[in-house]
Amino acid sequence: MSDALHIVCPHCLVVNRLPAARLGEGAVCGRCKRALFLGEPIPVDAASFDEFLTRDQLPLLVDFWAPWCGPCRMMAPAFAQAARQLEPHFRLLKVDTEAEPALGQRLGIRSIPTLILWQGGREIARQAGAMDAGSIVRWARDGLRR
Numbered sequence: 001m002s003d004a005l006h007i008v009c010p011h012c013l014v015v016n017r018l019p020a021a022r023l024g025e026g027a028v029c030g031r032c033k034r035a036l037f038l039g040e041p042i043p044v045d046a047a048s049f050d051e052f053l054t055r056d057q058l059p060l061l062v063d064f065w066a067p068w069c070g071p072c073r074m075m076a077p078a079f080a081q082a083a084r085q086l087e088p089h090f091r092l093l094k095v096d097t098e099a100e101p102a103l104g105q106r107l108g109i110r111s112i113p114t115l116i117l118w119q120g121g122r123e124i125a126r127q128a129g130a131m132d133a134g135s136i137v138r139w140a141r142d143g144l145r146r
Contacts, residue, residue: 008056008091009034010042015055023088039084041092046103049095053121058091060118061140064109066098071130072113081133086140117143 004017009029016036018027027036041063044052052060063079065072083092097104097112107116110128117125117140125143 005057006055007036007058008052009036010038013048013051027088037088039087040080041083041094043094043096046100049093049100049103052091052093053118056091057120058089059140059144060091060093061086061136062093062095062116062118064095064097064104064107064114064116065112066096068098069112075113075130078131078133078136082136082140085133085137090140115139119144 003020005020005023007016007018007027008014009016009032011034012029012032014029014031016027016030018036023037028034029036042052049062061082063072063075065076067073079092079094086092095103097109112128113130114126114128115131115136116123116127124146125139127139131139
């Protein structure tokens with residue numbers, strides 16, 4: 001099963017093996033039996049962020065934001081819309097830098113909102129500032145082509 005991907009469950013964080021060809025077929029977690037793809041960004045803390053970063057084999061697109069940030073709140077619906085368009089080929093996460101300041105510091109987040117794209121656990125693109133859904137989708141897809 002060489003085409004199997006490791007997919008982290010957004011509910012229980014267990015790693016599931018899923019054939020790449022079956023990503024869009026309503027996959028459920030082998031442990032908790034809940035959907036592996038929600039069509040919306042997943043709010044994460046530092047520990048669950050690290051699980052997704054190190055164990056999930058999908059490209060990871062993360063929105064670093066804070067509740068007091070006006071542009072972050074304005075971009076939130078666009079990021080949610082981008083999740084509906086990019087899943088199941090990308091995993092979209094949200095990190096509240098107010099609640100997780102050490103993670104923001106560790107990753108060098110200097111302004112918010114900031115989007116970071118990872119592939120294979122390695123950062124491949126970073127963009128600061130609010131974007132609309134179409135721009136987020138294009139930016140993420142273009143980031144993988146670099």
